[in-house]
Amino acid sequence: MTELDSIVQNLESRGHRVTPARRAVVGAVLGRPGHFTVDDVLREEPGAGRATVFRTMRLLCDLGILCRVILEDGSLHYRLSQRGHHHHLVCVSCGSVRDMDDCVVDDLVRELSRQTEYDIEGHWLEFYGRCRRCRPSGEGQRQ
């Protein structure tokens, strides 16, 4: 079974109807390196329609196949991911995005929940800076 088939099957087993347009969107997403926007996917699958692309992105995030990345300018991007909840390092110079292995604020969330008696259901944290290649000095700088 291809990855596309297994994702479609997964969606269907959760009661989501996978229309040909939705299937095409999943296929377009699977082939993408790096991060991309809804508009990028729409350019590849113009027949799908914006609402379908948005809904499909959301489903794929819920399945843990995509993660959301907010760039420094506030724009929402998506990225293939198989790692569950995590955070990103975003280079403001070349735009590369790196997944971080662990959630770094688990303790803070627990402490905040204790202090405020909030039942905290989620949080968002991205780091912006310059990657090793883009730093003005140091090893591995651009030639």
Ligand SMILES: [Zn+2]
């Ligand atoms: Zn960079």
Ligand SMILES: [Zn+2]
């Ligand atoms: Zn990610």
Ligand SMILES: [Zn+2]
């Ligand atoms: Zn976290």
